[in-house]
Amino acid sequence: MRNEIWEWTGFNAMEPRVAERSVVHDGQVEVRIRAIGICGTDLHIMSGHAEFAPPPLPLGHELAGVVERVGAGVTSWRAGDRVCIDPLTGCGKCGECQSGNKHRCPDSGEFGLHYPGGWQRYMVLPHANLYRLPDSISFEEATQAETLHCCLGGIDKLNVRIGEHASVVGDGPTGLYFVQLLKAAGAGKVSFIGMRDSRLKLGQELGADAAANINSGDSQLPESESQDIIIDAAGTESSLALCIALLKKGGRLLLFGLPGKPIAADVQTIVLKELNLLGSTNAPGVWPRVIQMMASGQVKVKPLLTHAYRFEEMDKAIAFARSQIDEAVKIIVFADDTKGELR
Ligand SMILES: [Zn+2]
Ligand SMILES: [Zn+2]
Incomplete structure (x- = not known):
């Protein structure tokens, strides 16, 4: 089964690649990525101003999509569930992880920073990194839950x-x-x-x-x-x-x-x-409240989503983001069958 990936390959460089889709192990879930937010951190990584892991690496940590496959032992998710993704991981065993502060875990890391991120059609990650999306929140809006949770x-x-x-x-x-x-x-x-x-x-x-x-x-x-x-x-x-x-x-x-x-x-x-x-950095415990606030309209995301590209145009989206045009507040890349237009 085929996966399409965009990889950061070196100083301000990226390339598309085709690969086999990953095996979904016990406790893991495969998500078909539907929308990706372009973040300043992506640009900083590509230019060498922020260092987490060496290239080549698919970036992308502002993500939403649909569950495609679930691994053995996963009972809380099934194919077709709409989700947004918390890209942060911890060891799950240390005192910080067990008290809900996985961002303070000595082994904490992030998909799209330390590990392969969501610049892929299909992404495999632990089932605990997903949050359920109500139908009232679009995939493009849901990409912003990650940023909002930090805020x-x-x-x-x-x-x-x-x-x-x-x-x-x-x-x-x-x-x-x-x-x-x-x-x-x-x-x-x-x-x-x-x-x-x-x-x-x-x-x-x-x-x-x-x-x-x-x-x-x-x-x-x-x-x-x-x-x-x-x-x-x-x-x-x-x-x-x-x-x-x-x-x-x-x-x-x-x-x-x-x-x-x-x-x-x-x-x-x-x-x-x-x-x-x-x-202040991350705050794992606030994700459910972020989704509630987005669903109720207490915080508005749509006015910030100013530009959209298709997955095939990821390099163009990054180049546009780098131009730092005042009007380009948040750029969304659609990895679905739509034409890449904001709704
Ligand atoms: Zn970000
Ligand atoms: Zn830990």
Whole structure:
């Protein structure tokens, strides 16, 4: 049985390949991938700015599809089930795994980063990495559950109180999700701070009460020492400095964007303002809530899905993503029989 795969093969390079479909072992499930989200991490891996595993490797960790085959001992899934995929794995035996924190497992890894990901027609993975998709969530929307689960895990750590003033710095997809989640969590006024007017406008359409483009001066920015909460979804030295300046004394700062290298911070001010800094990555326990929020419309994904390609055009999708056009918020690759059009 034939599988089609796109592999990252070296510096900003990728190639299609045909292979036999994998054997489905005990406890495993084969998913026919239907939609794949292109993530900034994919680009960083391809350019060598993020290193997890050497090429050749099929990337892709924002995935949704349909169960095709199940291995022996799998009773919770059957062919035809609509699913989204949690790409994270742990050993399953250590204390962190057993307490629901597989992302902290010493042996944790991720499909599409450390192991072959979803740039394939058919992907085999452990049955425990699947979540059931209600019919009301499309496959392309479901690809965003992975990103959203990281964002929701971060929001949970902030213990948002109703009415608090909050800012999001960074106008990528995660910034647009954080704006919505802060509003859903009860923040009173949410300011969205970025560098691209089209993204800032979208953020306001999705619930931000104010928006500020840092390239057009300080006039739109929240006042210094005015914010109870800030989420740094950019992860640069300048975004961190801005967050520290805007936070009230005793404020909470969620560090979410990855700088990729050590950066300087004004620790003197952090100490004197008694700021609370929180790092956040994955949050395995929040997946069911993410799916509930998507199904109920409490968080909207569709407005972020701006461009679509077909599986055969994966190289074009990646090249387009690399062009970093402001309007291209999230690019979806369809691995199904449709023409690759967003519905
Ligand atoms: Zn991602
Ligand atoms: Zn473990």
